[in-house]
Amino acid sequence: xxxxxxxxxxxxxxxxxxxxxxxxxxxxxxxxxxxxxxxxxxxxxxxxxxxxxxxxxxxxxxxxxxxxxxxxxxxxxxxxxxxxxxxxxxxxxxxxxxxxxxxxxxxxxxxxxxxxxxxxxxxxxxxxxxxxxxxxxxxxxxxxxxxxxxxxxxxxxxxxxxxxxxxxxxxxxxxxxxxxxxxxxxxxxxxxxxxxxxxxxxxxxxxxxxxxxxxxxxxxxxxxxxxxxxxxxxxxxxxxxxxxxxxxxxxxxxxxxxxxxxxxxxxxxxxxxxxxxxxxxxxxxxxxxxxxxxxxxxxxxxxxxxxxxxxxxxxxxxxxxxxxxxxxxxxxxxxxxxxxxxxxxxxxxxxxxxxxxxxxxxxxxxxxxxxxxxxxxxxxxxxxxxxxxxxxxxxxxxxxxxxxxxxxxxxxxxxxxxxxxxxxxxxxxxxxxxxxxxxxxxxxxxxxxxxxxxxxxxxxxxxxxxxxxxxxxxxxxxxxxxxxx
Amino acid sequence: xxxxxxxxxxxxxxxxxxxxxxxxxxxxxxxxxxxxxxxxxxxxxxxxxxxxxxxxxxxxxxxxxxxxxxxxxxxxxxxxxxxxxxxxxxxxxxxxxxxxxxxxxxxxxxxxxxxxxxxxxxxxxxxxxxxxxxxxxxxxxxxxxxxxxxxxxxxxxxxxxxxxxxxxxxxxxxxxxxxxxxxxxxxxxx
Numbered sequence: 206x207x208x209x210x211x212x213x214x215x216x217x218x219x220x221x222x223x224x225x226x227x228x229x230x231x232x233x234x235x236x237x238x239x240x241x242x243x244x245x246x247x248x249x250x251x252x253x254x255x256x257x258x259x260x261x262x263x264x265x266x267x268x269x270x271x272x273x274x275x276x277x278x279x280x281x282x283x284x285x286x287x288x289x290x291x292x293x294x295x296x297x298x299x300x301x302x303x304x305x306x307x308x309x310x311x312x313x314x315x316x317x318x319x320x321x322x323x324x325x326x327x328x329x330x331x332x333x334x335x336x337x338x339x340x341x342x343x344x345x346x347x348x349x350x351x352x353x354x355x356x357x358x359x360x361x362x363x364x365x366x367x368x369x370x371x372x373x374x375x376x377x378x379x380x381x382x383x384x385x386x387x388x389x390x391x392x393x394x395x396x397x398x399x400x401x402x403x404x405x406x407x408x409x410x411x412x413x414x415x416x417x418x419x420x421x422x423x424x425x426x427x428x429x430x431x432x433x434x435x436x437x438x439x440x441x442x443x444x445x446x447x448x449x450x451x452x453x454x455x456x457x458x459x460x461x462x463x464x465x466x467x468x469x470x471x472x473x474x475x476x477x478x479x480x481x482x483x484x485x486x487x488x489x490x491x492x493x494x495x496x497x498x499x500x501x502x503x504x505x506x507x508x509x510x511x512x513x514x515x516x517x518x519x520x521x522x523x524x525x526x527x528x529x530x531x532x533x534x535x536x537x538x539x540x541x542x543x544x545x546x547x548x549x550x551x552x553x554x555x556x557x558x559x560x561x562x563x564x565x566x567x568x569x570x571x572x573x574x575x576x577x578x579x580x581x582x583x584x585x586x587x588x589x590x591x592x593x594x595x596x597x598x599x600x601x602x603x604x605x606x607x608x609x610x611x612x613x614x615x616x617x618x619x620x621x622x623x624x625x626x627x628x629x630x631x632x633x634x635x636x637x638x639x640x641x642x643x644x645x646x647x648x649x650x651x652x653x654x655x656x657x658x659x660x661x662x663x664x665x666x667x668x669x670x671x672x673x674x675x676x677x678x679x680x681x682x683x684x685x686x687x688x689x690x
Numbered sequence: 691x692x693x694x695x696x697x698x699x700x701x702x703x704x705x706x707x708x709x710x711x712x713x714x715x716x717x718x719x720x721x722x723x724x725x726x727x728x729x730x731x732x733x734x735x736x737x738x739x740x741x742x743x744x745x746x747x748x749x750x751x752x753x754x755x756x757x758x759x760x761x762x763x764x765x766x767x768x769x770x771x772x773x774x775x776x777x778x779x780x781x782x783x784x785x786x787x788x789x790x791x792x793x794x795x796x797x798x799x800x801x802x803x804x805x806x807x808x809x810x811x812x813x814x815x816x817x818x819x820x821x822x823x824x825x826x827x828x829x830x831x832x833x834x835x836x837x838x839x840x841x842x843x844x845x846x847x848x849x850x851x852x853x854x855x856x857x858x859x860x861x862x863x864x865x866x867x868x869x870x871x872x873x874x875x876x877x878x879x880x
Contacts, residue, residue: 327839346843349850350851350854
């Protein structure tokens with residue numbers, strides 16, 4: 206009677222996920238039974254993430270499909286997993302002092318951060334739309350409380366609330382879209398959907414199918430904050446504590462984009478309705494609006510929030526051509542943006558005060574007098590965000606626009622280059638303030654080992670990707686190949 | 691299996707459909723938020739009835755248990771415990787009414803058009819077979835991973851909520867301490 210209840214699988218392909226899940230349990234136990242020294246929870250989180258990276262590296266080059274074809278561990282899932290775990294490590298390092306200062310009595314911060322990473326690891330290897338939604342929710346649901354962590358500040362809670370409500374809307378859109386696709390095709394497996402899409406031309410005029418795909422795109426556009434689905438971003442990014450904002454801009458964005466890239470490669474490339482037109486408009490509007498509004502900002506965190514919207518537009522430029530090179534360039538862009546933005550927010554964490562002030566441009570004026578090294582590092586990150594060689598940001602933009610031009614999307618590439626010239630204005634404004642303006646008040650921040658280590662890791666990534674990009678680009682190419690069956 | 695539903699079947703369908711639509715209209719049109727909340731009971735119940743008519747008995751019962759038994763009770767309690775909820779007029783602006791009507795008509799037209807356009811796969815009317823056993827078997831075999839992920843998700847939602855509430859308690863305590871200190875100082879001054 207229960208012969209259906211046999212279940213055999215090997216767990217080696219989800220070793221990184223198992224390690225992170227174990228680290229979550231250890232963190233929770235430690236938090237419950239040890240009353241003091243909560244920073245030790247952070248150390249456990251660091252160890253877990255480090256072990257997770259090692260496990261991901263050991264799986265490199267394999268292509269394992271497990272759990273009734275629901276999870277696929279391949280180079281693509283691994284390269285994004287490693288990226289988000291590096292972003293996680295930098296975020297934990299940066300948070301060590303911050304969490305002690307704001308929320309000294311709780312180790313839940315690290316627990317939520319780890320569970321968000323767990324969601325991301327499942328998200329990038331999910332090959333089934335049900336698992337995709339569940340892991341996306343696991344990722345987002347862990348970040349909402351982190352945004353509202355500093356309860357004393359109204360802005361923090363407001364950001365958390367907006368993020369929660371609009372994030373839930375996004376999930377509702379996504380679920381509705383998936384339900385419609387399922388009602389037409391009858392499966393939630395991504396490869397099976399692709400096979401049906403490729404074989405049945407009549408689906409190209411099927412209204413329900415079109416609505417389903419459109420709703421799925423809208424849901425993901427919310428998650429990665431493409432204009433016009435970006436309204437939650439500025440408040441959430443500004444209200445959240447600086448390390449959390451860095452984590453959101455780097456890891457959450459990279460993982461959500463990885464899901465989009467996977468959908469485009471695996472499913473939408475077989476669809477007879479080309480989605481590149483919709484992506485073209487999304488990317489153009491996003492690049493334009495994000496950069497123009499960022500110019501007007503006086504608060505550095507809010508400015509970087511709009512800049513993060515604009516950067517999402519640049520990633521989509523890589524998706525528009527639909528070529529393998531374009532996809533690889535988008536992955537490279539995500540890697541470079543992850544390193545740059547975690548570094549930038551690490552510097553911001555250094556300067557942010559407990560009550561959330563210290564983020565205005567005026568707080569950065571004359572910073573080079575009191576903190577020459579910190580100013581120099583911040584300048585490197587700003588130049589990388591602006592796309593100036595020899596940083597990672599330049600190579601990323603070079604590849605993305607190169608991919609667009611190669612496939613004949615010259616107009617979009619030229620438009621992107623123009624908007625990135627506009628963006629230089631506000632990135633260099635920060636550099637100008639640090640070096641050429643008189644300090645308004647004395648800034649004195651004590652040296653913190655954790656934040657400094659995090660900054661060094663991010664800086665290494667920015668320089669490495671900027672000077673020797675071809676190795677990483679090869680990895681990105683291999684990872685895209687691993688998704689194509 | 692027959693291609694046409696029986697008369698009883700049809701009668702039940704129209705009964706539940708009418709109940710859903712009428713009570714949904716009441717939810718939107720009633721001026722009192724408590725009455726709206728009670729009308730929502732019948733909307734959710736009607737939907738559960740339609741699920742069962744469609745042969746999805748498990749989904750129907752789950753709808754009753756979770757939406758009517760859990761979510762609705764929470765909503766009613768939330769509404770009743772909220773200060774002055776009886777006197778709040780939620781139906782006040784003409785702009786909302788006009789925009790709401792327009793978007794409702796547009797949405798209905800789109801959905802109606804989509805439903806008529808699509809060549810649905812019809813499987814006919816079968817005698818309803820219990821679905822609980824196959825669902826349970828599938829959850830423990832093919833869908834074990836999503837099942838486990840959903841459990842992790844629920845635990846994390848709880849941790850997240852506890853995290854936010856804990857910091858609220860702490861802030862409340864600090865404020866009370868501060869007030870106490872302030873009161874003490876005043877007494878000293880006097």
